[in-house]
Amino acid sequence: IAGITQAPTSQILAAGRRMTLRCTQDMRHNAMYWYRQDLGLGLRLIHYSNTAGTTGKGEVPDGYSVSRANTDDFPLTLASAVPSQTSVYFCASSEDRGLGELFFGEGSRLTVL
Amino acid sequence: AQKITQTQPGMFVQEKEAVTLDCTYDTSDPSYGLFWYKQPSSGEMIFLIYQGSYDQQNATEGRYSLNFQKARKSANLVISASQLGDSAMYFCAMRAPEVQSDYKLSFGAGTTVTVRA
Numbered sequence: 001i002a003g004i005t006q007a008p009t010s011q012i013l014a015a016g017r018r019m020t021l022r023c024t025q026d027m028r029h030n031a032m033y034w035y036r037q038d039l040g041l042g043l044r045l046i047h048y049s050n051t052a053g054t055t056g057k058g059e060v061p062d063g064y065s066v067s068r069a070n071t072d073d074f075p076l077t078l079a080s081a082v083p084s085q086t087s088v089y090f091c092a093s094s095e096d097r098g099l100g101e102l103f104f105g106e107g108s109r110l111t112v113l
Numbered sequence: 114a115q116k117i118t119q120t121q122p123g124m125f126v127q128e129k130e131a132v133t134l135d136c137t138y139d140t141s142d143p144s145y146g147l148f149w150y151k152q153p154s155s156g157e158m159i160f161l162i163y164q165g166s167y168d169q170q171n172a173t174e175g176r177y178s179l180n181f182q183k184a185r186k187s188a189n190l191v192i193s194a195s196q197l198g199d200s201a202m203y204f205c206a207m208r209a210p211e212v213q214s215d216y217k218l219s220f221g222a223g224t225t226v227t228v229r230a
Contacts, residue, residue, distance in 0.1 A: 031216045040122070042204060043220040050215065058217065090158065100208065100216040101148060104158035 003027070006091050006105035013081050013112050021076045021108050023091035031094045032074040033058075033102065034066060036087040043090065049074055050096070081112045116140075117207050119221035126195045127229050133180070134190040134224045136205035145209040147188040148218060149179070152202040161203075164188055192226075200228045 007022045025032065030051045035043040035058075045058030049068040063085060065077045074093075078085055088109050092102040116139040126132040138147065149161040164172045164179045172179040180189040192199055202225050206218040 033217060035220070040222055042117075042119075042222040043206075045217055045219070048217050059219075088156070092158075094216050096216055099146065099163050101160045101163060102150075102158075102218055103160075107156050 004091055004093055004103060004105035006089075006108050008108060009106065010109045011111070013078075013110060015081055015083060015112055017081050019078045019081055019110070021078075021089055021091075021110070023074045023076070023105060024072050025074075025091075025093045025103075026072065027093060027095075027103065028071060029093035029103070030071065030096045031100075032068065033092045033094075034064070034074070034076045035090045035092065036060065036085075037090060037107070038087050046076065046089075078110075081110075083112045086110060086112045117205050117219055117221035119205055119224050121224045122222075123225040123227070125227050125229055126192075126199075128197060129194055131191060131193045132195055132199075132226060134192070134203050134205075134226070136188045136190065136221060138186050138188065138205075138207050140186075140207065140209040142209040145207055147179070147181070148206040148208070149177070149188075149190045150204045150206060150220075152204065152223070153198075154201070158204075162190070195226075195228045197228050197230060200226060202226075 004025045033048045034046040047066040049055045091105040094100045118137045145166045147164045151159045162174045176193045178191045202223045205221040
């Protein structure tokens with residue numbers, strides 16, 4: 001089934017540790033995104049990539065980094081996790097034409113202690 | 114800066130009744146798109162409906178319709194004949210591209226809908 005796969009689905013992490021959330025899509029979409037979801041704040045964009053080889057900062061990029069070496073993969077790295085990064089993280093992708101609606105992964109729940 | 118406002122944190126609706134979810138937006142770009150997504154308790158994000166800023170008619174998709182009032186910058190979602198399965202969080206989102214290749218969305222805080230039997 002075509003779609004977006006995120007891993008891990010859930011993780012508990014000690015503060016100060018490095019963590020990479022993986023995201024892979026098989027829809028050949030050019031654009032990919034990382035959002036975090038927090039109660040009362042909705043979804044906030046962390047980083048995005050309009051095409052392989054390019055990335056951009058979203059609304060809340062501090063403490064996160066991304067790379068886009070190819071079309072399919074868009075990993076999100078927390079270099080040194082802090083408790084405020086406890087959240088649910090969603091990876092998404094979209095076509096760069098038509099409606100361009102976002103297709104989402106199932107989310108990764110991260111708890112930083 | 115783009116901004117989406119959803120002023121209703123939570124709503125209750127009786128089964129088979131209609132419910133309207135409010136969404137206002139702010140952008141200076143004349144070309145933009147408005148989206149609604151549903152997030153059930155299982156957590157996945159489901160695309161429901163889209164309205165383009167130049168669309169002449171309000172969008173409809175089955176029991177979902179969008180009450181688009183451009184002058185008021187509002188894009189309210191109407192769910193008709195509510196079902197128990199409609200209980201979920203609903204997000205309004207907007208795309209107002211800074212450049213043509215920009216497809217990222219800005220989301221509101223969401224509204225939780227609970228349908229009562």
